Amino acid sequence: MTDATCDEDHKIADKNIAYDGSDLIEWITSNGGFIHPNTRIGLDPTGQYRGVFVKSVEEEGDTSGGIEKDAIIAEIPWDLIIKPPNYRSNDFGTNCDALHEFYHQFQLGDESKYAPYINYMKNQPDGRIPSEWSKVGKKLLRKILDQDRTIGLPPFNALYRFEQTWMNKCNGEDTPLARSAFFQFTSRDEDNLMAPFFDMTNHSNDPKKLNTISTKPNRKGRPFTMRATRDIATGEQIINSYNRCHSCWFDEKYEDCETQDFRGTDHLFLQFGFVEDSPQFFHIPQYEEDGTLLDDMTICLDRNDRGEVFVTRFGENGSREEDELPGTEYLMWLNEHLQRLHHLKGSLYHDSALKKSMPSYEWDMTWTYHDAIFNAISAAFEKATGDAPVFDSKQEPAPRTSDDDLKDDSKDEDIEMAFIEDVIAPVEDDSDKDSEDEPSDDSADDEQPDSCMDDLDDDESEDDSDKDSEDEPLDDSAVDEQQDSEDDSDLEDSSSDDEGEMMPPRILKGAEG
Secondary structure: OOHHHHHHHHHHHOOOOOOOOHHHHHHHHOOOOEEOOOEEEEEOOOOOOEEEEEOOOOOOOOOOOOEOOOOEEEEEOHHHOEOOOOOOOOOOOOOHHHHHHHHHHHHHHHHOOOHHHHHHHHOOOOOOOHHHOOHHHHHHHHHHHOOOOOOOOOOOOOOOHHHHHHHHHOOOOOOHHHHHHHHHHHOOOEOOEEOOOHHHOEEOOOOOOOOEEEEOOOOOOOOEEEEEOOOEOOOOEOEEOOOOOOOOOOOOOOOOOOOOOOOOHHHHHHHHOOOOOOOEEEEEEEEOOOOOEEEEEEEEEEEOOOOOEEEEEEEHHHOOOOOOOOOHHHHHHHHHHHHHHHHHHHHHOOOHHHHHOOOHHHHHHHHHHHHHHHHHHHHHHHHHHOOOOOOOHHHOOOOOOOHHHHOOOOOOOOOOOHHHHHHHOOOOOOHHHHHHOOOOOOHHHHOOOHHHHHHHHHHHOOOOOOHHHHHOOOOOHHHHHHHHOOOHHHHOOHHHHOHHHOOOOOOOOOOOO
16 A cells, blocks of 8 residues: 555544544533633644644634743543542552543443543544554564564563553453553553543643643542643643653753653653654663663753754763763663664665555654664764764665655565565564474575665574563563464565554644644
8 A cells, every 4th residue: 555545544534633622622611620711722733733722813712912821721620530440649550440441431432421532532543652553563663673683772562562551461352442442541641540631732841842730630539730831822832741850851950840750752652652852861771682681871862953963961770970971881782773773774764665564654653763762872872982983884874865755655666575574574473383384485585685685684584482581671471472473374465464554643642743
C-alpha cells in the first residue's frame, strides 16, 4: 500500500478530525466542573495536531486578555474522573483495577456515565504507540535500538506492553476494544486517573512554551485542577509537561515542582509515540549481555539558536553533579552505537520498499527517534572528549532529507518484497520452528541488493535463543515466549498483513507537532 493510500485511509478513519470538544465541555460544566471560557479544543492552525488553545480575538466568546497568570484553566470534579475503586494518590505504577474500570466504561459506551469522554476516546484511531505498531515497524525499531542482538539502547520493554501489563499482569482479555482501551489509558492517565479535558493538552518542557501546572487530587472527593503559570496570550497553545521536574529540569528551584517524574525523552516516545522537542534528556544504561548493569549516564540536552544540539550537563545515576563525565569504557560503548546508527541511516533510510511496508507514521517516528538519540550520543561524546566523533568514510550516511524527499518512492522500486518478508518481518525467536517448518533459503541473500541486505542479514543469522532475556532488562519472559511462538505465516506478506493496522496516528495527549 502506498503512502498516498495510507494518508487517505488516515483521513477517513479519524472520526474526530473536526472535533471541537463542545459536547465534552458542556458535560463538564453542567456537572459542577469549570473550563475557562477563553479556551478551545481543536486543531492547530496547520491542521496537523489537536490540542487546547486560547481563543483568538476573532473567536466568539473571547476576551482580548487571553488567560491571566494563576487563573484556573480547568477544574474537573471527582465524579467526572475515571478512577480505580480504591484510589491512592501515591499509586504511581499502572494499576490493574484502574485499567479494568476504564475498560468497563469502554464496554458501556453510550451507557457510561462518562459517555461524552468515553466516546471521544473510542473514536480515536489506533497505531500511534510503538507497542501497537505493525510487525515490520517494530522490527525496524528493534534494529535501530540494537535490540535484535543485545539489550541495546532505550526505550526498553517498548513493544509488548499490552501483553506484559494487560494480559499477563492484569489477566485482561485480548479484543480490539481492550487494546484500544489499554493504549488510550496508558497514554492519557495521570497516576491512574483519567481526567477529561486535561488529557487533551500537549507536552513541552521548553520554558518559553510551558504555561500550566496541574494539581491532582490528594484524596478522594477532591477535584483535578489546572492553572496558568504565566499570562497566556490569545491564540497560544495551552501546554503541559508530562515529566515535569525531572533530573534535567531547566530550573532546580522552580516553584511549581510539586511532583517529580524521572521519565526521559525515550520513555515519552515509548508511552506516547512522539519525540519531544528541546530540551530533552536521555538516561542511557550500559548492560552486560546477561543483564548486569555496567554503567549509566543521564544526558541533559538543549538546542542553541542555530538549532544545534548541545549537552547542558551530565549526571550519573541520577546525580546532579555537572562535572561527572562518562568513563572511558562507557565512551567506547557509546562510540560503537554512534558508528552503528550512522551506518544504519545511510543503508536503510532511502530504502523505498522498506518504507512502503509500514504505515508512514511508524517510518517517520522511527527515524525521528533515531536522529534524536544519535544527536544525544554524539553531543555527549563531544562534550566528554572535546572532539566530535569521526565516522568510517566507507559508511557515509544518507544526507539529511526534507519531508518531500521522504515522499519520493521512485528509488529502488525493484527491491523484492522477499527482503521485507525474510529479513525485517520475522518475529524474534523462531530458531526451533525454522528447522521444522520453513527450511532456510540461503540463496535469497544473493538476490537482494548488497546495500540493504548486508545491514540486516548479518545479525539475523545469529542464534537468538537467549535474546529475549537480553533484550529487556525488565524481563517478562512469558510475554516474549508468547510473542516468539507466533506462526511465521502471520508475517509472510508484510504489506497485506499490516494493512489493517495502517490507521492514522491517534490525536491524543501528547500529539504535539
